[in-house]
Amino acid sequence: MEVWRFLDLEEADGYWNMAVDEAIAKARGEERAPNTLRFYMWRPSAVIIGFFQSVEEEVDQEECKRQGIDIVRRISGGGAVLNSSGGVFTYTIVIGGDDPRIAGGIMESYRVLCGGLIEGLSILGLKAEFKPINDIVVKGRKISGNAQVRKYGVVLHHGTLLIDFDPHLMARVLRISEEKLRDKMLKEAEERVTTIRRELGREVSLREVRDAMFEGFKRALKVELVPGRLSRYEEELARELREKYSSPEWIYRR
Template sequence: MRGEYKVPGGKLVAADVVLDGGLMVSAAISGDFFLEPDEALARINAALVGQPAAAKVAQLAAAIGDALDPDDTLVGFTVEAVAIAVRRALGHATGWQDHEFELIHHGPQLPVLHVALDQVLAEELAAGRRGPTLRFWEWVDPAVVIGSFQSLRNEVDPDGAARHGVTVVRRISGGGAMFMEAGNCITFSLVVPGSLVDGLTFEQSYAFLDDWVLGALADVGVKAAYAGLNDIASPAGKLAGAAQKRLADGTVLHHVTMAYDIDADKMLEVLRIGREKLSDKGTVSAKKRVDPVRSQTGLARSEVIEAFKAHFRARYKTTDSALLPSEMARAEELVKTKFGTQEWRTRVP
């Protein structure tokens, strides 16, 4: 059995394994990584022999680490990367090419309906009624979408929000606040099975699920990289932030909001961005943290989105899809019973 894992920003690791009686009796690791000395590869392979087929990433990585000599040097990959490739070979983990993704780009919806749809599509995937899905958002009404655990009064200035007609919506994922006006940012949600991120830490899964985004940005002339836990940045400044929620069965909701043409003055009247957060980002001005994609590409927002869709389609098996009436009905129900209620919006006052 064979499995592969491409380290985000690193190298490809492939694992060919043979099982007998629930144990690995042969293992051969290969790839375009760098490893010194040559004999270290034999130590990695030997460490996998005798490991159970049900071994988790941590167990496999520990066995490999114990077998390596102190001077063995791995460049472009890690022992965890080897373990993930092995897990994929054994059928416990999946790769991008193991799935066919559905792509949805619906007409404008209320921001509160978008956060409800995120939950609905994650539940539909978990129930086996829909495949992995990439969904781009469109909206008209301005809003601030805050993270599941953020304090409403600490994040949003009610006077500024009222002055600019901005509603406040709370999503089910963590992370920070999103200031959203029609046309000022690009937002998309990715719903995938837990098997796609099997063995990855939460931190690793952010970069892994957004690796295609860096490629799409390169297509439109923006050189970008992951920064910190969940930010995507260019040399000119921050471009985007990501957030995640994992359902009980492991299904992952991952979404990204990317600055396109932010009105920084208005944003600062609506959001309360504390000094502690600014210092953590290495800047004294929130304006400097928001670097619009428009200024770096010269493209219309719609053109950037189309380029992103084209990149995703070229990279992964993708079919165009649409929201089902039953999904819309469920989302509208959740707006009434959860996301549109004062109780949910103020659950962290």
């Protein structure tokens, strides 16, 4: 069976988390890293905006400052999310650009790579579905948002999985577009977003979520996941990239 590297749950700030993703992608593109699945958490909480978004348009910066929430721009497109510390589980897949699993086009590759979470959620007892373009839903409510970028000759695919969240905090720090609300005809975050805790109706430990997702990705991607760590080269790249991710030039570039 094909072997992938697995980087187990670590908790870090958003600049480091995004720097590590890009470092792995760059190293993978240079054939200096294997295909990789990574699990990670966020401390402090952070608002992550898509590559093409503007901080000013998406984020209440004063509120973030008051709450001690970082503002981070990622390298992939898509929309802003609040990755709260402890409440959001995140994962990254870095896979070679010529891999047959992603040969069916962009839409199909989202479906395939999101398969790990869907399988993992089913292990937890939840029936989840892929909802194009890039969401995973349970009973029609979004539980996971995902984003990809094609760069360095690889696909970097990352996404969130909500364990628990505070819709009021989300509503305070994210500016939701009027146009978008009208289109979806939904007003409240509670109506369109859900969490593992809410769906299971009980407390769920991070360990339980991690174990289910580990098994889910193994099955969906049909790979053996071997625990590993960042190479010295990747660590070095990540330290350099962290400078970029934490610089105002990058954060406020749009």
